[in-house]
Amino acid sequence: xxxxxxxxxxxxxxxxxxxxxxxxxxxxxxxxxxxxxxxxxxxxxxxxxxxxxxxxxxxxxxxxxxxxxxxxxxxxxxxxxxxxxxxxxxxxxxxxxxxxxxxxxxxxxxxxxxxxxxxxxxxxxxxxxxxxxxxxxxxxxxxxxxxxxxxxxxxxxxxxxxxxxxxxxxxxxxxxxxxxxxxxxxxxxxxxxxxxxxxxxxxxxxxxxxxxxxxxxxxxxxxxxxxxxxxxxxxxxxxxxxxxxxxxxxxxxxxxxxxxxxxxxxxxxxxxxxxxxxxxxxxxxxxxxxxxxxxxxxxxxxxxxxxxxxxxxxxxxxxxxxxxxxxxxxxxxxxxxxxxxxxxxxxxxxxxxxxxxxxxxxxxxxxxxxxxxxxxxxxxxxxxxxxxxxxxxxxxxxxxxxxxxxxxxxxxxxxxxxxxxxxxxxxxxxxxxxxxxxxxxxxxxxxxxxxxxxxxxxxxxxxxxxxxxxxxxxxxxxxxxxxxxxxxxxxxxxxxxxxxxxxxxxxxxxxxxxxxxxxxxxxxxxxxxxxxxxxxxxxxxxxxxxxxxxxxxxxxxxxxxxxxxxxxxxxxxxxxxxxxxxxxxxxxxxxxxxxxxxxxxxxxxxxxxxxxxxxxxxxxxxxxxxxxxxxxxxxxxxxxxxxxxxxxxxxx
Numbered sequence: 001x002x003x004x005x006x007x008x009x010x011x012x013x014x015x016x017x018x019x020x021x022x023x024x025x026x027x028x029x030x031x032x033x034x035x036x037x038x039x040x041x042x043x044x045x046x047x048x049x050x051x052x053x054x055x056x057x058x059x060x061x062x063x064x065x066x067x068x069x070x071x072x073x074x075x076x077x078x079x080x081x082x083x084x085x086x087x088x089x090x091x092x093x094x095x096x097x098x099x100x101x102x103x104x105x106x107x108x109x110x111x112x113x114x115x116x117x118x119x120x121x122x123x124x125x126x127x128x129x130x131x132x133x134x135x136x137x138x139x140x141x142x143x144x145x146x147x148x149x150x151x152x153x154x155x156x157x158x159x160x161x162x163x164x165x166x167x168x169x170x171x172x173x174x175x176x177x178x179x180x181x182x183x184x185x186x187x188x189x190x191x192x193x194x195x196x197x198x199x200x201x202x203x204x205x206x207x208x209x210x211x212x213x214x215x216x217x218x219x220x221x222x223x224x225x226x227x228x229x230x231x232x233x234x235x236x237x238x239x240x241x242x243x244x245x246x247x248x249x250x251x252x253x254x255x256x257x258x259x260x261x262x263x264x265x266x267x268x269x270x271x272x273x274x275x276x277x278x279x280x281x282x283x284x285x286x287x288x289x290x291x292x293x294x295x296x297x298x299x300x301x302x303x304x305x306x307x308x309x310x311x312x313x314x315x316x317x318x319x320x321x322x323x324x325x326x327x328x329x330x331x332x333x334x335x336x337x338x339x340x341x342x343x344x345x346x347x348x349x350x351x352x353x354x355x356x357x358x359x360x361x362x363x364x365x366x367x368x369x370x371x372x373x374x375x376x377x378x379x380x381x382x383x384x385x386x387x388x389x390x391x392x393x394x395x396x397x398x399x400x401x402x403x404x405x406x407x408x409x410x411x412x413x414x415x416x417x418x419x420x421x422x423x424x425x426x427x428x429x430x431x432x433x434x435x436x437x438x439x440x441x442x443x444x445x446x447x448x449x450x451x452x453x454x455x456x457x458x459x460x461x462x463x464x465x466x467x468x469x470x471x472x473x474x475x476x477x478x479x480x481x482x483x484x485x486x487x488x489x490x491x492x493x494x495x496x497x498x499x500x501x502x503x504x505x506x507x508x509x510x511x512x513x514x515x516x517x518x519x520x521x522x523x524x525x526x527x528x529x530x531x532x533x534x535x536x537x538x539x540x541x542x543x544x545x546x547x548x549x550x551x552x553x554x555x556x557x558x559x560x561x562x563x564x565x566x567x568x569x570x571x572x573x574x575x576x577x578x579x580x581x582x583x584x585x586x587x588x589x590x591x592x593x594x595x596x597x598x599x600x601x602x603x604x605x606x607x608x609x610x611x612x613x614x615x616x617x618x619x620x621x622x623x624x625x626x627x628x629x630x631x632x633x634x635x636x637x638x639x640x641x642x643x644x645x646x647x648x649x650x651x652x
Contacts, residue, residue, distance in 0.1 A: 004238070012043055018156060020165055024168065025168065030238075031166050033282070035136070052130065060148065061140040061141070062283055063143055064148065115267075132161070133155060135163070138165070138167035139172045146227055149226060157231075241324060246270065270289075273320055276369055288322035292405075295318060299314070311376055320368075338362075342417070415442070419439060445486065492527065493524060539563065547580075554590065559598065564605040570615055588635045595646065605646060621630055
């Protein structure tokens with residue numbers, strides 16, 4: 001960087017120049033920081049021919065016409081003409097006028113007369129040999145770049161003012177190609193048609209013909225190169241060594257001694273993660289470190305004894321996720337469905353062992369950012385949520401930290417979790433027999449979830465076939481089936497079986513696997529039946545005491561779901577007869593409306609509806625007439641409409 005600074009100073013010192021210099025670098029790489037902290041002060045400390053140099057900086061970001069540039073230059077130079085303004089800025093250590101202050105200054109101050117009645121010092125105003133212009137963000141202007149460079153050329157060629165242009169030429173090239181693309185495509189297509197090139201059946205695709213015509217007719221890039229060749233004498237590539245800027249980024253945390261000490265101790269980790277991001281965007285890194293400040297403070301406040309290795313991993317993860325999301329490498333939702341470190345590791349096992357390309361991104365993310373960095377806990381849901389949504393979820397923090405406290409030492413993990421979340425080869429030979437025995441006991445006693453037992457059988461089948469354990473495969477299968485029968489009492493229904501099984505790190509097949517899977521399917525169906533029966537009981541229990549709650553839940557959960565398939569018609573009859581007349585009418589209307597809108601989904605309720613109709617008719621037969629009885633008769637009658645809709649031929 002010092003060589004680059006010296007080269008720019010040589011340009012400023014030169015007696016006569018009729019060209020500008022350009023500093024080219026990627027967005028967020030610190031070009032503006034470099035100007036403010038390295039170049040500007042050194043230029044203003046120069047004294048040549050008895051004069052001190054003055055720098056005038058202008059960002060072209062958002063400029064929509066050339067007149068705005070003129071105004072900006074005038075505003076920047078006007079501070080030299082007002083002694084009161086200059087005195088104030090000196091007393092307060094101000095070197096530039098804040099943007100908002102420029103807007104609010106009295107406009108009379110900009111047109112020759114200052115507030116204290118002084119006239120413009122024209123000698124100073126007309127002087128050009130002691131000024132250095134700096135135009136930043138060239139590619140972000142809303143004016144044609146060629147026009148801007150032509151405008152700047154007036155200062156350089158006619159006034160010989162030293163001029164420095166800061167930009168990202170890669171983005172300029174993109175801007176040339178993408179500007180007014182609809183208009184360019186229309187005109188290119190029109191010209192091709194007039195030249196009968198559209199009808200030609202040559203080998204060149206139509207898209208390529210249009211693109212070539214656009215480049216031929218609208219070659220702004222060549223205009224840019226021509227004026228650049230005339231205006232720019234030297235182009236300096238700005239690709240700073242990261243160590244140069246890291247201290248400046250960390251200085252913002254100097255009022256937090258614990259944080260800045262931690263960051264300084266892990267500077268190499270920050271640099272390494274930054275380099276692995278594949279970008280040069282220091283702006284994203286600055287934001288990531290700001291995010292980590294909040295993370296570090298909250299973790300240390302709530303969990304003061306957090307392991308140093310965990311904090312280091314949090315630092316890596318914060319920077320990595322920030323770059324992946326904010327640099328546009330992925331969509332924000334890439335990590336949304338991963339809820340825990342355990343799920344993250346299970347995906348890694350699946351992707352590495354089975355070469356599962358569905359999880360290719362997660363594998364690449366882990367291989368890139370955690371290469372040569374060993375840590376058992378590498379995914380933090382609360383950090384992912386914070387970076388993605390800007391919401392600091394304290395509940396997610398607690399869940400992550402509780403899991404870390406319980407699992408930071410993998411040897412304390414239950415054996416079945418070690419098999420499901422680690423590559424099995426990471427378990428030492430000394431520990432392996434104990435892990436196998438522990439898992440087998442958990443399976444036989446039915447302590448695990450059904451889906452986990454199925455996953456574990458794949459591992460046992462794999463280990464037996466390769467001689468890692470000496471158990472008989474048939475006998476082991478029998479123990480697993482018996483364990484599944486016990487586990488069903490405390491297991492939850494699994495509604496994403498395929499996804500769960502895809503995370504198994506062993507790709508085993510065979511008749512034993514098929515038998516275990518079939519038994520699981522039967523038991524899982526039982527769990528589904530039980531789950532929906534429990535749900536039906538819970539919802540219909542609201543009749544007749546909590547009718548508003550019933551209506552809310554039925555409307556949100558049951559309009560497109562056959563809930564009556566899992567409920568007894570006689571129990572429903574009992575609840576309906578206890579409801580008010582108004583509720584009887586409302587329930588009947590809901591059932592008819594629901595059946596008409598979702599017939600195909602709900603037709604499996606046919607038997608229930610027919611049974612309910614029969615029970616209601618039997619109840620109403622021979623009874624003394626009253627309003628409720630009439631309502632119940634009409635309910636039974638209108639159930640016929642629902643029954644007809646449900647296509648009874650398939651269910652009788």
